Amino acid sequence: MRVFKAAILAGALAAMAAGSAFAEEVKIGFIVKQPEEPWFQDEWKFADQAGKEKGFTVVKIGAEDGEKVQSAIDNLGAQGVQGFIVCTPDVKLGPGIVAKAAANQLKLMTVDDRLVGADGKPLEDVPHMGISATKIGETVGQAIADEIKKRGWDMKNVGAIRVSYDQLPTAVDRVDGAIAALTAAGFPAANIYDAPQAKTDTEAALNAATTVLNKHSDVKYWVAFGLNDEAALGAVRASESVGIPADNVIAIGIGGAESAINEFKKPSATGFFGSVIISPKRHGYETALNMYDWIANDKAPEKLILTSGSLALRGDYEKVRKDLGIQ
Ligand code: GLA
Numbered sequence: 001m002r003v004f005k006a007a008i009l010a011g012a013l014a015a016m017a018a019g020s021a022f023a024e025e026v027k028i029g030f031i032v033k034q035p036e037e038p039w040f041q042d043e044w045k046f047a048d049q050a051g052k053e054k055g056f057t058v059v060k061i062g063a064e065d066g067e068k069v070q071s072a073i074d075n076l077g078a079q080g081v082q083g084f085i086v087c088t089p090d091v092k093l094g095p096g097i098v099a100k101a102a103a104n105q106l107k108l109m110t111v112d113d114r115l116v117g118a119d120g121k122p123l124e125d126v127p128h129m130g131i132s133a134t135k136i137g138e139t140v141g142q143a144i145a146d147e148i149k150k151r152g153w154d155m156k157n158v159g160a161i162r163v164s165y166d167q168l169p170t171a172v173d174r175v176d177g178a179i180a181a182l183t184a185a186g187f188p189a190a191n192i193y194d195a196p197q198a199k200t201d202t203e204a205a206l207n208a209a210t211t212v213l214n215k216h217s218d219v220k221y222w223v224a225f226g227l228n229d230e231a232a233l234g235a236v237r238a239s240e241s242v243g244i245p246a247d248n249v250i251a252i253g254i255g256g257a258e259s260a261i262n263e264f265k266k267p268s269a270t271g272f273f274g275s276v277i278i279s280p281k282r283h284g285y286e287t288a289l290n291m292y293d294w295i296a297n298d299k300a301p302e303k304l305i306l307t308s309g310s311l312a313l314r315g316d317y318e319k320v321r322k323d324l325g326i327q
Contacts, residue, residue, distance in 0.1 A: 011012060026056035026273060029076040029084030029106070030284075030289045031110055033113070034061030034200065037230065038258035039050035039280055040087065043111065046284030047085070056292050057083045059084075066093050070100055076103030082295040085287045087112040091168060094123050107294050107300055111287050113168060127301040129287050131254075133170045134307040136276050137177020137225075140252045143274055143311050144178070145185030147250050159219040160192040161212050161223075161235045163205045163226030171200070174254060178225045191219075193237070200227060202259070205234020206241075213242045222271075227259045229253030229275050232237050234273040236263075246271050256321070266313045276309040277320060283307065289309075 030047050032040040044060050046105065051058045058172055059081055061072040069088060074085055083106050088097060092184040094115030101108040109127045114297035148158060148298045158180065183189050205226060213222070222244060232253035244258035249271025253260055256277025263272045290301035312320040 017041055018049070025061060025080075026292055026295050027079065027081040028288060028295070029059045029061065029081045029082060030288065031063050031072050031076075032063045032077075033062075033064060033089035034131075034168040035060075037201065037228075037256050039228065042280030043256055043284035046281045047288035050100070050285045050288040052287065054292055058288060061076040061088060063090050066096070067161060069093060069097060071105055073100040073106065076225060077106060081106060082106030083109070083291045085109045085111050085291055088115060091116045092292075094126075098126065100125065103245060107291065109287055109291055110295075111283050113170060114155070114242050121269075124303060127290070127303050127305075129282055129283055129305040130170055131278050131289075132306045132308055133173035134180075135176040136254055136278070137174040137179075137278050138181040139177075139180025139309060139311050140174070140254065141178035142185070143313075144225065144250050145182050145187060145250075148187075148221075148223065149185075150184075151250075153221050153243050155187050155191070156220070156222060157188070158191060158211075159216055160187065161195050161222060162192055162210050163195045163197055163208055163224065163231035163235055165197055165200050165231075166229055168200070168227070173223060174227045177221075180221075190307040191297065195226075197226070197231065197234070200230065202230040202234045202237065202314050205231045206237045207234075209235040209238035210241065211236055211250070213244070217242075222250075223279075224249070224251035224271075227254065229255035229257065229263075232275070233259060233263060233272055239271050244271075249273075251312075252276070252311075253311065256309075256317070259316065264317050269314055273313075274313040275317070277317075277324060278309045279324070281326075 061071040063072045115123045173303045193212045195209040195212045197204040232251040253275040256275045260275035293299040
């Protein structure tokens with residue numbers, strides 16, 4: 001009888017141990033620098049979708065500065081999260097974020113903006129998913145050049161607003177790509193004016209672009225580009241506020257999320273001519289899934305994943321979205 005009882009007890013303990021290991025809930029964190037931006041809302045939405053499908057929880061936190069990132073990571077640690085994905089407000093926070101993650105025993109992956117070390121070089125050990133920034137920038141520049149030619153403008157008389165955010169490497173790569181394609185098409189480099197924005201949102205881009213437009217009020221035709229749709233939209237809003245007709249402006253953004261679509265839906269065309277659609281599903285769903293696999297199955301993500309983009313214009317964005325599988 002005693003042997004029998006002991007066997008039952010051992011069996012029950014084994015079942016409990018197996019059960020608890022099996023049922024240990026996977027929780028991942030998803031920190032973004034600009035939670036109000038549609039791109040990041042979409043990333044969160046798709047991360048949640050992955051969580052629902054695979055049965056893990058996504059803890060979403062917005063962190064607009066370094067201090068908030070640090071406390072967000074501690075907060076995740078305290079909540080029993082096992083790993084997190086972050087789009088940092090400042091890539092130079094790299095070593096601090098790595099240290100904080102380690103102190104909280106959290107796995108770490110980055111999205112969109114890649115962390116850099118004290119030497120300014122990317123932290124290559126931290127798995128990262130970003131966009132193919134140079135190539136996407138070239139697509140922007142080429143599309144602007146094509147449209148300038150189509151409209152029959154003389155490039156000598158066209159000004160270009162480079163809405164810039166040079167502390168972010170992916171932003172530099174994007175605008176450099178655009179400039180490379182524009183100048184290769186014959187655009188005079190001397191007509192490209194820098195408009196440094198203080199933040200990566202529309203308002204900051206509007207302020208930066210307004211300064212350029214006021215300084216060069218003799219220029220009739222304008223083109224504009226920057227790191228995202230908000231940058232291009234800010235330049236368009238600036239052109240409107242100083243009274244430049246929409247037909248005299250060609251701005252192309254990067255993103256293709258709600259900010260761009262709302263603009264395309266306006267009854268008459270604005271200077272916002274197009275957007276290179278990138279994939280928030282890959283950046284949200286796939287990174288969340290990668291993190292889940294790392295935690296649950298000990299399968300570490302690839303160190304660097306670069307995603308592509310597709311140009312969409314006001315006239316064809318619905319078709320491009322459909323072809324990409326976005327409804
Ligand atoms: C950066 C930008 C975002 C978005 C992502 C895409 O984080 O600030 O607007 O373009 O890159 O990777």
